[in-house]
Amino acid sequence: MKDLFEKIYKDKGPLGKWAAQAEGYFVFPKLEGEISNRMKFQGKEVITWSINDYLGLANHPEVRKVDAEAAAQYGSAYPMGARMMSGHTELHEQLQNELAEFVNKEAAYLLNFGYQGMVSTVDALVSKDDIIVYDVDAHACIIDGVRLHHGKRFTYKHNDIESLEKNLERATKMAETTGGGILVISEGVFGMRGEQGRLKEIVALKQKFNFRLFVDDAHGFGTLGKTGAGAGQEQGVQDDIDVYFATFAKSLASTGAFIAADQEIIDYLKYNLRSQMFAKSLQMQLVVGALKRLDMLRTMPELKQNLWKIVDALQSGLKNRGFDIGTTQSCVTPVYLKGSIPEAMALVRDLRENHGIFCSIVVYPVIPRGLILLRMIPTATHTLQDVEETLDAFDAIRERLDNGTYKRMSAALIAAMGE
Numbered sequence: 001m002k003d004l005f006e007k008i009y010k011d012k013g014p015l016g017k018w019a020a021q022a023e024g025y026f027v028f029p030k031l032e033g034e035i036s037n038r039m040k041f042q043g044k045e046v047i048t049w050s051i052n053d054y055l056g057l058a059n060h061p062e063v064r065k066v067d068a069e070a071a072a073q074y075g076s077a078y079p080m081g082a083r084m085m086s087g088h089t090e091l092h093e094q095l096q097n098e099l100a101e102f103v104n105k106e107a108a109y110l111l112n113f114g115y116q117g118m119v120s121t122v123d124a125l126v127s128k129d130d131i132i133v134y135d136v137d138a139h140a141c142i143i144d145g146v147r148l149h150h151g152k153r154f155t156y157k158h159n160d161i162e163s164l165e166k167n168l169e170r171a172t173k174m175a176e177t178t179g180g181g182i183l184v185i186s187e188g189v190f191g192m193r194g195e196q197g198r199l200k201e202i203v204a205l206k207q208k209f210n211f212r213l214f215v216d217d218a219h220g221f222g223t224l225g226k227t228g229a230g231a232g233q234e235q236g237v238q239d240d241i242d243v244y245f246a247t248f249a250k251s252l253a254s255t256g257a258f259i260a261a262d263q264e265i266i267d268y269l270k271y272n273l274r275s276q277m278f279a280k281s282l283q284m285q286l287v288v289g290a291l292k293r294l295d296m297l298r299t300m301p302e303l304k305q306n307l308w309k310i311v312d313a314l315q316s317g318l319k320n321r322g323f324d325i326g327t328t329q330s331c332v333t334p335v336y337l338k339g340s341i342p343e344a345m346a347l348v349r350d351l352r353e354n355h356g357i358f359c360s361i362v363v364y365p366v367i368p369r370g371l372i373l374l375r376m377i378p379t380a381t382h383t384l385q386d387v388e389e390t391l392d393a394f395d396a397i398r399e400r401l402d403n404g405t406y407k408r409m410s411a412a413l414i415a416a417m418g419e
């Protein structure tokens, strides 16, 4: 019989196989210093474009003060136990009520982590007769939630309403035989490429089909919409989103998440969300911290204005210099270049070592082979000077990519990897 670990010794997986070349630098890098527009990487200052601290709250003095006071008052244990058993408090309830009001829903429920909460919410919303229809580019937490589903599921082409419609037709036929309902899942903003989910058009399909809509708005919450209530507000369809989700890990610069919906739906979920029923309650420190952050989001519109000033400068600057930033409709700023994985590695090294620019790099198999995606996240803490320096650096790396410098630099690796 085979040893269970045999496959692990042989195959490290699609990303793990790059560990020897990538670890500590391209993956698991250690950014040091206070979270801000400029941090340290391997002892050198870099402009950081890879942190989802959209509104610049992570290191805001008022936030740091409240976090520190809450830590002093409650420590990191309080409250002990799951919400249902012994981990429920007035402040958890207050935060839920304030979040619900902010995103214009009747009720909200806290989740310890966005990822687990999404998985668990998908799981709780459907039973085996139901059918899930979801965007093929959905975040891993949606995919993993769908994996728990015992019934049928269909994917539709990314943000393609015609494809969604076709799949809704199939799902409707199937639901008529199973006696179940249909759950459609989209993201408010697709975090890799920055497009908004076509929520308005999805909602319009409710005229023709009977389904409920669940939206993961991790990147839209705090950044889109008049008050920052997200992609649904931006597109004028917040009321037609049946279950709304956002994480604290981005605009709110913390840990935790929430779902919001009609009272009756939240009442059901609170008794059926396994990730919350069988896990310790969100720490009080994080609850108090989230109340403070939400208050700032509500009362300091300048945070979002500062963010968008930087987003606009970066995105229009890149476009004016002829860079391909795809079809983003949000703060997420992708820059698409052509090259192999070894070239991408040489390019990112050049960006970090010689230009002091730190951004995330995404390559095959996450995007098609031969494409390099540099993914940039502007924040309210960046300056126009940061943008100018970055644009100049991008001009320089593009020239070296085009004139074959990176190909020559990575020749040995290209040969070794067969790229």
Ligand SMILES: Cc1ncc(COP(=O)(O)O)c(C=O)c1O
Binding pocket: 113, 114, 115, 116, 118, 139, 141, 187, 191, 216, 218, 219, 247, 248, 249, 255, 256, 257
């Ligand atoms: C679209 C999306 N959904 C969910 C999550 C998970 O949230 P969390 O980090 O709170 O687990 C993320 C990433 O953080 C995300 O980008």
